[in-house]
Amino acid sequence: MPTLFFPLEQGQRSPLNDFQVLRGTELQHLLHKVEPSPWQEDTADAEECARRCGSLLDCRAFHYNVSSRSCQLLPWTQHSPQTRLQRSGGYYVRACIMDNGVQYRGTVAVTTGGLPCQHWSHKFPNDHKYTPTPRNGLEENFCRNPDKDPRGPWCYTTNSAVRFQSCGIKSCRDAACMRCNGEDYRGAVDRTESGRECQRWDLQHPHPHPFEPGKFLDKHLDDNYCRNPDGSERPWCYTTDPKLEREFCNIPRCGPEAQPRHEATTLSCFRGKGEGYRGTANTTAAGVPCQRWDAQYPHQHRFTPEKYACKDLRENFCRNPDGSEAPWCFTTRPGMRMAFCYQIRRCQDNVQPEDCYYGTGEQYRGSVSKTRKGVPCQHWSTTTPHKPQFTPTSAPRAQLAENFCRNPDGDSHGPWCYTTDPYTPFDYCALKRCDDDRPPSILEHPDQVLFEKCGKRVARENQWQSKLRVVGGQPGNSPWTVSLRNRHVPLTGYEVWLGTLFQNPQPGEPGLQQVPVVKMVCGPSGSQLVLLKLERPVTLNQRVALICLPPEGYVVPPGTKCEIAGWGETKGTGNNKVLNMASLSVISNQECNIKHRGRVRESEMCTEGLLAPVGACEGDYGGPLACFTHDCWVLEGIIIPNRVCARPRWPAIFIRVSVFTNWIHKVMRLG
Numbered sequence: 001m002p003t004l005f006f007p008l009e010q011g012q013r014s015p016l017n018d019f020q021v022l023r024g025t026e027l028q029h030l031l032h033k034v035e036p037s038p039w040q041e042d043t044a045d046a047e048e049c050a051r052r053c054g055s056l057l058d059c060r061a062f063h064y065n066v067s068s069r070s071c072q073l074l075p076w077t078q079h080s081p082q083t084r085l086q087r088s089g090g091y092y093v094r095a096c097i098m099d100n101g102v103q104y105r106g107t108v109a110v111t112t113g114g115l116p117c118q119h120w121s122h123k124f125p126n127d128h129k130y131t132p133t134p135r136n137g138l139e140e141n142f143c144r145n146p147d148k149d150p151r152g153p154w155c156y157t158t159n160s161a162v163r164f165q166s167c168g169i170k171s172c173r174d175a176a177c178m179r180c181n182g183e184d185y186r187g188a189v190d191r192t193e194s195g196r197e198c199q200r201w202d203l204q205h206p207h208p209h210p211f212e213p214g215k216f217l218d219k220h221l222d223d224n225y226c227r228n229p230d231g232s233e234r235p236w237c238y239t240t241d242p243k244l245e246r247e248f249c250n251i252p253r254c255g256p257e258a259q260p261r262h263e264a265t266t267l268s269c270f271r272g273k274g275e276g277y278r279g280t281a282n283t284t285a286a287g288v289p290c291q292r293w294d295a296q297y298p299h300q301h302r303f304t305p306e307k308y309a310c311k312d313l314r315e316n317f318c319r320n321p322d323g324s325e326a327p328w329c330f331t332t333r334p335g336m337r338m339a340f341c342y343q344i345r346r347c348q349d350n351v352q353p354e355d356c357y358y359g360t361g362e363q364y365r366g367s368v369s370k371t372r373k374g375v376p377c378q379h380w381s382t383t384t385p386h387k388p389q390f391t392p393t394s395a396p397r398a399q400l401a402e403n404f405c406r407n408p409d410g411d412s413h414g415p416w417c418y419t420t421d422p423y424t425p426f427d428y429c430a431l432k433r434c435d436d437d438r439p440p441s442i443l444e445h446p447d448q449v450l451f452e453k454c455g456k457r458v459a460r461e462n463q464w465q466s467k468l469r470v471v472g473g474q475p476g477n478s479p480w481t482v483s484l485r486n487r488h489v490p491l492t493g494y495e496v497w498l499g500t501l502f503q504n505p506q507p508g509e510p511g512l513q514q515v516p517v518v519k520m521v522c523g524p525s526g527s528q529l530v531l532l533k534l535e536r537p538v539t540l541n542q543r544v545a546l547i548c549l550p551p552e553g554y555v556v557p558p559g560t561k562c563e564i565a566g567w568g569e570t571k572g573t574g575n576n577k578v579l580n581m582a583s584l585s586v587i588s589n590q591e592c593n594i595k596h597r598g599r600v601r602e603s604e605m606c607t608e609g610l611l612a613p614v615g616a617c618e619g620d621y622g623g624p625l626a627c628f629t630h631d632c633w634v635l636e637g638i639i640i641p642n643r644v645c646a647r648p649r650w651p652a653i654f655i656r657v658s659v660f661t662n663w664i665h666k667v668m669r670l671g
Helices: 046-054 589-596 657-670
Strands: 025-029 061-065 070-074 083-087 154-156 164-166 236-238 246-248 328-330 338-340 355-357 416-418 426-428 431-433 495-498 513-522 530-534 561-566 580-587 604-607 624-629 632-639 652-656
Touching (some): 046 070, 561 632, 589 604, 632 657, 652 657
Parallel strands (some): 355 431
Antiparallel strands (some): 025 083, 061 070, 236 246, 328 338, 495 513, 513 530, 561 624, 580 604, 604 652, 624 632
């Protein structure tokens, strides 16, 4: 939809700023005799299309096809007679005005006195000097402001006794107010507090930025409207002024009668990203005390209690004022600016179990038909949204009736089903193990273990000759350690970095591979595991290699030498800007539980606590515990947050991967 803006100096603004984007929408004219211009191929981008349209008097809007890079100029808008919008997504029209409303192109056609507006093309009952053109927006009888009246849009009325009257269109600044810090502000203000025009969120000039609308769907980065996608103290935008990157917007605060955004408050656990956590945890997962929010030492910061009054930044409690992935805090350690409080457990978001099962649930014949997340199950006999591997015909003994939860493949994690969510092929059900059921222990060694082709790397000299002092680690080559980048963006913005030894590699570093993540699958309850599906295969080389998975239920023998790797906190024992490694030996769960007072589960495993502090710390979580078995490296454990970093003589706990090997294969098999 074309709008008018005051001209700025050449190069400061995009021609797209004169148009409102309607994604997935086609503007059609209902009369066949009115034809749009033909499609123009090889149009570089939407800006070029906007530039072409803006130079023609008879162009009012345009279609742009991203995939074919083609442009179609249109002589009408959605307000023109005999037109309609054919759209697949949501649609909105700015119903408020900026400044005096010269740019207003809404459809209000009634004055503040309730009088209908006279058509701009009519001279009766009130004669006037204005003639509608494709440029001035005097369409139909809609309120407009062709003379820049400071009171805003107006119109001539159909009452001969009242020549013209204001339409009372609200200012965009008054049409929508902001609560808290304005994270949920969805108004249409597109000027900064100094009056600069905002840059469109879907453009990268004059200022490049990470907040692409397609990667932040929940932030509603529409057109060039002020928003707060990064948890700043109030809404802001990038400006069209090349000399000023970004600036806050002047958005009024909602009054006390406004309903605050509902945020589920929790005290002992956190939900989602933990923005509603209001507990009193005040150390990091590694036991480092948090810095007070009202202090600026040892770390200076912008998250002060007075600027973030609704975020409850009391004392030094862990909080999440900026929408990070979990509650966090600045630390009292000068060398560690901030860290997440992963020791706070995540609230159970599964639905309440409706039934129970024995063993692996292969004999379960109940009627529960939804997943642990409450998603309805797909019928076993249907092929949408997922083509099933197991059907009533192929697995008659499993009694795959209707869409009831079953376990046709003997999954060790219990009954499951295909889901009605197109993005989740299968999940486990809203069931629990029966209270009187005692599953057999897995803490028995298999007779024979075979590993093939994977887990190989170029041998390092003196591989085990020194105690590699991760905390106490030394720089090394772990070709199966992946760095997941861009933690402040949703899944569509994540990518993995492979083939680098450095935490922040320079652009163009040889061997560095950057691959976007296209899918994430959460593991069985209690696993803390997530599988990532990459957009494309990676290139295997000396720095990037496959690592073996252990057989299902395999238990690593005590005394086996393993190593951990990560870019995490080193407590001054090494360089946390490069990949550090440390050598650790496995101990039995029985020995480990002596120190941990019986809290270590069979789905977890332990390494010995050395006199010298060696182990995982902040930033290492999710990294591998790789063990050398049968002449190859095997991913036996996953680093998880522990109460402290590498405490002397204190065993470290890891997720035991072998408990979930079959689940990993199943996810890969089912997509």
